[in-house]
Amino acid sequence: MSTPMKAPRWLPLPLGIGVGLLGGLGYGLAATPQYAATSYVMVVPQHADSPTALGFAQAYGRVVTGDAVLAGARAAAGAPVDRLRGHVQSQTSPDAPMISVTGTASGGAAAARYANAVAQSLTATANRTAATTGVRLLVFSTASAPDAPSSPSVPLATAVGASAGGLLGALVLLVRPAARREESAAAVPPPAKSLPARETV
Known part of the structure; x- marks a missing residue:
């Protein structure tokens, strides 16, 4: 029986970058220019x-x-x-x-x-x-009417979203080894206590 393939350990990093990039791009496109x-x-x-x-x-x-x-x-x-x-x-x-x-x-x-x-x-x-x-x-x-909006900038919003997603993915990578070590430590049974020898009369 074949064992299921495990997801690569580094997967949270590109996944976080992709999600953040899409979120930043969506915000930049949907927000009202100022x-x-x-x-x-x-x-x-x-x-x-x-x-x-x-x-x-x-x-x-x-x-x-x-x-x-x-x-x-x-x-x-x-x-x-x-x-x-x-x-x-x-x-x-x-x-x-x-x-x-x-x-x-x-x-x-x-x-x-x-x-x-x-x-x-x-x-x-x-x-x-x-x-x-x-x-x-x-x-x-005196102030004059600007030709371009000051915010939000679609490239800037996309870059910020990708950076935030990458940071979140990196944090997940840092936390997962610690969680695995705790699970491994919990899975190891404690050493059995030896019973005192019974005295013979």
């Missing part, structure tokens, strides 16, 4: 020094998604405040008084519109108190 566009706002000192302008840039960068700024951008963006809050983010530089305002959307034109509307609203909101703060904000660079 476009990103960035507008830049600069803090210009009027009656203040450069370190002060840098400090105000950090402070204004944290209020980009605040209610006052988003409410002022609502009309120009053509989107409610809640939607803008989920599609706009800001970033500041530790070395320059610059604030980047990035809008994301399923279309390039909408992403640029979100970024520019919020940047303009931030500038207008901050300049109302310019006499007190000693700094003014100006839009240094």
